[in-house]
Amino acid sequence: MKLVRQIRNMNIIQSAATHRSSSVAARKIFYPAAERNKEPILSVLKEYIRSGPNQNFLEIGSGSGQHVAHFALYLPQVTFYPSEVDIGMLGSIVAYTKEISNVQSPILIDVTTNSDYWGAQTFRENSFDYIYNSNMIHIAPHACTVGLFENAGKLLKQNGILFTYGPYKIDGTISPESNVRFDESLKAENPEWGLKDIRDLEKLANENGLDLIEIFDMPANNKTIIWKKE
Template structure:
């Protein structure tokens, strides 16, 4: 038994450095970065430790995840990670009014489509013109063969919850466009993932 609330996701140690490299390219030099669906909080702590001029605002709808997020930030003694917000991406209102950038890692395929609808609407409310919205995860792309591992992952997700599954990047892009964002970059990442960068108009 332990009182340590920290959770660990093995994938974070594998993908954090490639993700960080892209974030350094597209995030502002200073300001507040909202992370939606922070999960364990390992990414937030790692990114904040490597980008000390930015303030990180992690969030998650799950109380246990929020405790884990705070645990990782406390263990690293980070001053630029704010207390996690209980935030449901699908909600009509978020507990934050403004951020200078928004990052969302591995949520869109492990949540109902309503969460992506809410993510775009919330980003439109929260971000100023010119701010980046940065997404990470696996996608289906027209004209690009979906690798066998992603096909198997998609089948597993849909078996666990029929509302989950890999999304078509064209659908996500259309949704972002309708919310006032322009797609700026699609960057291939390890393990058949993508970083997708949108910019608020």
């Protein structure tokens, strides 16, 4: 079974490399929301990302690639590793990042799997300074959230940072009313979806060696949460 997974992972990496070199596949997908929030999120990242060289940043769920392309331009001291669970998005990530030297080829990653199978040379324990995930926790099965925190606990260096962005519930309460309606619509589409309570996430983080450090209020009733590996 382990050999099968290793072979599958090699095929995934080769698929990503193919998208990097294919002009046909490299077509930009544009999300207005990603365009609007990329600068506010970058302003938060800058408060925690250091100025020194040799820093590694993994994005789980890069989507179109708009965020990683924007961040990389303003943080040239950091090497970015974009990833996606949807192979159909890899071409867009390539299209946004192919001219940016500090962004690596995107890799297909299912965050519910153990990072040991993502690529032994890149995804070693205690090898990343930062991990970033935007707008996944509320619109994915709970197993994805569990996988995010478990793998972050393994991959981050000591004092490494996990950034999560999106809408959240706090102490059982959702606000404002627009987020209440959004939560209801998500659950109607899929019972596993919906806004997660920050207190529940904090317990999950603690189980994986991460502490909640700071919560930033963001535009459109979202938040950026800073989790640190102690």
